[in-house]
Amino acid sequence: MSAGGSFRQAWLTETLRLREAHWGPLEDSAEVRRARSQGGSFPQRVVHRARLLGRREKLDQTLHNWAQIARWSLAAMVALALVTGFGMALAALGDGSRPVNLLLAVTAMLGLHALTFLLWLAGLGIRGNGGGAWLGRLWLDATRKLARGPDAALAPRALGGLLGRSGALRWSLGAVSHLLWLAALLSLLATLLALLSARRYAFNWETTLLSPDAFVALTQALGWLPARLGFAMPSEAVIRLSDGLHPLPQEALALWSSWLVGCVVVYGIIPRLIAFGASALLAWRKTRRAAVLDTSLPGYASLRPRLMPPSEGIAPDAPEGAETHAHVAALPAGTGFHDGPLIVGLELAPDTAWPPSGLGPETQNAGVVDSRAQRHALLDQLHVHPVPRLLVVCDGYQTPDRGILAYIAQLAAQSGETRVSFMDAPAGAQAQESRQQAWRTQLEAVGVEAGQVHSMLGPALAWLAGARHETLQP
Numbered sequence: 001m002s003a004g005g006s007f008r009q010a011w012l013t014e015t016l017r018l019r020e021a022h023w024g025p026l027e028d029s030a031e032v033r034r035a036r037s038q039g040g041s042f043p044q045r046v047v048h049r050a051r052l053l054g055r056r057e058k059l060d061q062t063l064h065n066w067a068q069i070a071r072w073s074l075a076a077m078v079a080l081a082l083v084t085g086f087g088m089a090l091a092a093l094g095d096g097s098r099p100v101n102l103l104l105a106v107t108a109m110l111g112l113h114a115l116t117f118l119l120w121l122a123g124l125g126i127r128g129n130g131g132g133a134w135l136g137r138l139w140l141d142a143t144r145k146l147a148r149g150p151d152a153a154l155a156p157r158a159l160g161g162l163l164g165r166s167g168a169l170r171w172s173l174g175a176v177s178h179l180l181w182l183a184a185l186l187s188l189l190a191t192l193l194a195l196l197s198a199r200r201y202a203f204n205w206e207t208t209l210l211s212p213d214a215f216v217a218l219t220q221a222l223g224w225l226p227a228r229l230g231f232a233m234p235s236e237a238v239i240r241l242s243d244g245l246h247p248l249p250q251e252a253l254a255l256w257s258s259w260l261v262g263c264v265v266v267y268g269i270i271p272r273l274i275a276f277g278a279s280a281l282l283a284w285r286k287t288r289r290a291a292v293l294d295t296s297l298p299g300y301a302s303l304r305p306r307l308m309p310p311s312e313g314i315a316p317d318a319p320e321g322a323e324t325h326a327h328v329a330a331l332p333a334g335t336g337f338h339d340g341p342l343i344v345g346l347e348l349a350p351d352t353a354w355p356p357s358g359l360g361p362e363t364q365n366a367g368v369v370d371s372r373a374q375r376h377a378l379l380d381q382l383h384v385h386p387v388p389r390l391l392v393v394c395d396g397y398q399t400p401d402r403g404i405l406a407y408i409a410q411l412a413a414q415s416g417e418t419r420v421s422f423m424d425a426p427a428g429a430q431a432q433e434s435r436q437q438a439w440r441t442q443l444e445a446v447g448v449e450a451g452q453v454h455s456m457l458g459p460a461l462a463w464l465a466g467a468r469h470e471t472l473q474p
Helices: 007-023 031-039 042-056 059-093 101-123 135-145 156-167 169-198 212-228 237-241 252-288 299-305 374-385 403-411 432-444 455-463
Strands: 343-348 364-369 385-395 413-423
Touching: 007 042, 007 059, 007 156, 007 252, 031 042, 031 299, 031 374, 031 403, 042 299, 059 101, 059 135, 059 156, 059 169, 101 169, 101 252, 135 156, 135 169, 156 252, 169 252, 169 299, 212 237, 237 252, 252 299, 252 374, 343 403, 364 374, 374 403, 385 403, 385 455, 403 413, 403 432, 413 432, 413 455
Parallel strands: 343 364, 343 385, 385 413
Antiparallel strands: none
16 A cells, blocks of 8 residues: 545545446546656556546546535535424423423433434444444435436445545544534524523423432432533432422522533533544544555556556567658657657558658658557657647548547647648549548547648648648648
8 A cells, every 4th residue: 555645536546446347447548648657656646547537537526516415415414403403302391381301301302312322332342334323324325315427326435435444434424423413412402591591391200110219319310420510400308309299499490400401411412522523533534544545456456557667668569561651769758859840640551651742841750650559659759748730641541440530639639739631642543532521520529620631731731831721621
């Protein structure tokens, strides 16, 4: 494992890895070339390739949209938690028309919270990703269902894989769960204070099974810790008097109100606040570990020979034909073409005379490119030093294929202005108008407009030398 950049870059890299694992490798020759030119270690080149492909395939936008949906869904769940806390306080105290049963009130306000908190603590000892943070899981599942698009499902899966391998997933989901509970408990406390301030409530400990001594012990046990933090604690006499059979003075009602508020703060808000802080801190620390790229994962090993080739030199994969059939040669590392026009032949017939007559003195000749290795060599040189004008000469008698068209588009991306010309028809031969029209149509589909395509070499060479032709032959 080696450093691989920020967590967002690692997330994008993992998303791309999953995408290629599902639907096959992407065509990435240009991106691999640019990643190699940036240098750095293998993980850095993998991340750079993923950044380029992510921008091209709009995966970065997919991650951005998913993150936006995740934030909005979390905000909606926080709002729902606030409403839930308000409802819990109303259910526990009622409208004031009847005395409040203290045991039922505490259970209504803190029972579900205490149960889920204990389950979360127990889940910390169980190996897995959930850790009892079911609200965090609910948020993640809701976000997955809200996201739309062909690659939307890959974003949460890649995120879960990254966080799971680093151990950050359970703490991240735990932080979300504690945050939602904290919002509900804070809303409950605010509503409790507002109701106790605006209404007069009577309190009792109505019970059939418990004896007065048992209720006194339970009340004092629950109130011991809040009393240490400054909350008022009813005396034993007040507790025994609150059996529902005797009227209570106003001072006793105030003591019970303080006892209820203290229980909510000490046994509800403070534990959740501590758990949220600890989970958020651990999630942040382990997320930094998730940003380290694990190059042992499937899909990365196959990239090493291409991103870290043992030698950058390119040799022809077949002997040259006639001496007039020139080929592009790899330049030494760090060099490239100079600031002049460039002409290149693309998969011409073996008997084609090259270079064509009429080249200007400043025109650079890249030769005829036939093999894949030669294509890569030319693109490497152009990446080091792009040229202002590039003329690609093709054989108009051949049928254009997607590989040639894609390569022309890559060449165009490395030059200021690019035009395509067909070789002149041999003496006595008729030009293949239908075949050239097919070339024009497909070239236009990859971004080469009709005005950038020449039917004959003469006007194309004049343009390459610097002459301006407003009207080009179709």
